[in-house]
Amino acid sequence: MEEIRMLAPTAILGYGFPLDSFMRGMEEKPHLIGVDAGSTDPGPFYLGKGKSFTDSVAVRRDLEVILDAACKERIPVIIGSAGGSGANVHLDWNEQIVRDVAAEKSLSFTMARIEAEFSRDYLHARQQAGDITPLPGVPPLTEKEIREATRIVGQMGLEPVQEALNDGALVVLAGRAYDPVCFAALPVLRGFDPGLALHVGKILECAAIASTPGSGRDCMLGILRKDHFLLRPLNPERRCTPESVAAHSLYEKSDPFHLHGPGGKLDLRETQYEQHDEQTVKVWGSRFVPAPYSIKLEGARPVGYRSICIAGTRDPAMIDNIEDIIKGVESSVADNFEETEAYLHFHLYGYRGVMGELEPLQQKAHELGIVMEVVAPTQKRANTILSFARSTMLHYGFPGRISTAGNLAFPYSPSDLEAGEVFEFCIHHLLHNVDPREPFPVKLEQLGGITV
Amino acid sequence: MSDEKKKLRSVAGVIRSKNAGPYEITFDIIFDSYPLFESVVRGGSLTEETVARLYKVPREKVVGIYHYSPAKAVKITMERPRPSGSLGETDVYGAQQHAPLLDLEVELG
Numbered sequence: 001m002e003e004i005r006m007l008a009p010t011a012i013l014g015y016g017f018p019l020d021s022f023m024r025g026m027e028e029k030p031h032l033i034g035v036d037a038g039s040t041d042p043g044p045f046y047l048g049k050g051k052s053f054t055d056s057v058a059v060r061r062d063l064e065v066i067l068d069a070a071c072k073e074r075i076p077v078i079i080g081s082a083g084g085s086g087a088n089v090h091l092d093w094n095e096q097i098v099r100d101v102a103a104e105k106s107l108s109f110t111m112a113r114i115e116a117e118f119s120r121d122y123l124h125a126r127q128q129a130g131d132i133t134p135l136p137g138v139p140p141l142t143e144k145e146i147r148e149a150t151r152i153v154g155q156m157g158l159e160p161v162q163e164a165l166n167d168g169a170l171v172v173l174a175g176r177a178y179d180p181v182c183f184a185a186l187p188v189l190r191g192f193d194p195g196l197a198l199h200v201g202k203i204l205e206c207a208a209i210a211s212t213p214g215s216g217r218d219c220m221l222g223i224l225r226k227d228h229f230l231l232r233p234l235n236p237e238r239r240c241t242p243e244s245v246a247a248h249s250l251y252e253k254s255d256p257f258h259l260h261g262p263g264g265k266l267d268l269r270e271t272q273y274e275q276h277d278e279q280t281v282k283v284w285g286s287r288f289v290p291a292p293y294s295i296k297l298e299g300a301r302p303v304g305y306r307s308i309c310i311a312g313t314r315d316p317a318m319i320d321n322i323e324d325i326i327k328g329v330e331s332s333v334a335d336n337f338e339e340t341e342a343y344l345h346f347h348l349y350g351y352r353g354v355m356g357e358l359e360p361l362q363q364k365a366h367e368l369g370i371v372m373e374v375v376a377p378t379q380k381r382a383n384t385i386l387s388f389a390r391s392t393m394l395h396y397g398f399p400g401r402i403s404t405a406g407n408l409a410f411p412y413s414p415s416d417l418e419a420g421e422v423f424e425f426c427i428h429h430l431l432h433n434v435d436p437r438e439p440f441p442v443k444l445e446q447l448g449g450i451t452v
Numbered sequence: 453m454s455d456e457k458k459k460l461r462s463v464a465g466v467i468r469s470k471n472a473g474p475y476e477i478t479f480d481i482i483f484d485s486y487p488l489f490e491s492v493v494r495g496g497s498l499t500e501e502t503v504a505r506l507y508k509v510p511r512e513k514v515v516g517i518y519h520y521s522p523a524k525a526v527k528i529t530m531e532r533p534r535p536s537g538s539l540g541e542t543d544v545y546g547a548q549q550h551a552p553l554l555d556l557e558v559e560l561g
Contacts, residue, residue: 040474043537043544137475137531246522250480254472254529256520356542358507360552425474425535
């Protein structure tokens with residue numbers, strides 16, 4: 001095999017892509033279609049609650065196009081971090097969409113489902129054995145986080161996906177996976193260089209973001225060869241340049257030279273980028289440096305229920321005194337509600353609202369947007385405390401008050417909104433001394449009758 | 453170019469912030485040209501100390517500054533004040549923490 005051509009339709013399954021770009025990609029006779037569906041960017045809620053951050057109608061549209069084309073050409077489709085967070089409940093959600101599309105379009109294929117969830121008992125034992133260490137900025141793991149996390153996933157490496165491909169799967173639905181895996185698994189299985197395969201995968205998982213103008217909703221083609229790879233956007237309005245591709249190595253990563261993953265790190269210190277033709281960039285020199293196998297664990301735990309109230313003020317005296325007024329409201333809430341678990345917070349837009357403690361500028365705008373927030377053990381309790389805090393602030397007396405009818409402008413009636421259950425990340429650790437495949441069971445199933 | 457000070461936004465086409473995982477935030481400054489990139493690196497203004505002072509965080513919270521010549525970029529990574537989305541969060545994606553860098557005066561060396 002001289003080269004492997006890989007089609008990346010979209011940066012996140014459900015973000016969409018132009019059909020023209022996709023068809024242009026299919027004309028290149030790709031050997032695989034990869035889609036990374038996952039991200040922790042939208043925050044802890046989606047892993048904690050077991051919801052997808054993408055919309056099922058949008059995911060279904062993307063899969064209709066992708067599965068139809070892949071089944072015609074009999075090329076594998078590999079979906080990483082299904083459902084966004086890649087826990088079993090997310091896999092169930094995405095699997096049902098795959099089943100619906102297969103039934104509707106009468107498609108036949110072998111589907112592999114790879115789970116990536118870890119049991120509390122297993123992790124507890126591994127924690128006791130000292131096999132779990134924190135990532136930078138994270139406290140050491142204790143039994144408490146393992147107990148409180150609603151579900152805990154680990155990022156699989158290449159090996160479980162390779163097992164599924166070896167077993168004949170045409171559609172691989174993987175739970176939480178290291179981002180480049182959906183592209184790199186097949187070429188490494190075929191003997192291509194893992195450094196180049198992981199690097200091209202790292203870029204392709206964001207589809208056309210590494211082109212200019214960049215887009216996560218457009219298609220990119222990766223061509224991996226023995227000692228280099230090529231990247232080309234599949235929309236004639238975009239092009240890859242050495243700068244656009246190199247700049248992507250910075251994106252969302254803490255260190256541009258070393259990207260750590262299961263089984264080793266990608267070393268980009270010697271990587272070279274060169275314009276190959278008008279639209280295409282050639283890349284070489286990326287190296288994979290093996291290390292003892294470790295798996296990144298992720299978990300989120302519930303912290304209560306949130307209610308919010310959005311309001312504003314245009315009164316100069318109110319704005320001048322806002323810190324004291326907030327202190328007054330807080331102490332009034334503390335006097336009236338005994339529980340200490342309730343969290344009361346005021347976001348002040350126009351005064352450090354976006355940056356909080358990182359904000360160097362301390363001046364206030366001529367009007368302030370105020371988001372009052374309460375997080376309490378139940379939704380009902382959060383509603384009650386918010387209602388009290390809101391009415392206290394509305395009528396709060398402060399020095400120099402002239403506008404005695406009310407301190408707040410509300411855009412909505414009702415003024416208070418239930419925001420539901422709240423989660424926080426509590427596990428972001430590495431599991432060491434672990435087999436690459438054992439925690440990630442592969443289940444195969446034939447969908448839609450006999451495969452040709 | 454020497455002994456000259458410039459605002460970062462006058463020499464960089466991209467100045468952005470984004471989460472690098474839920475516990476870190478990273479800033480990318482991509483310069484308009486290789487000479488400008490090299491000149492800012494030589495000027496030596498973009499240090500851990502500068503960033504710590506600008507964002508009012510202890511020096512050890514700035515975990516790395518990288519000069520990445522293939523993209524003519526300087527990358528700065530620091531610990532988030534709290535994990536993304538925790539109580540007190542103001543910016544879940546970390547995409548709006550770049551503004552103090554825009555007017556930072558840097559030496560051109």
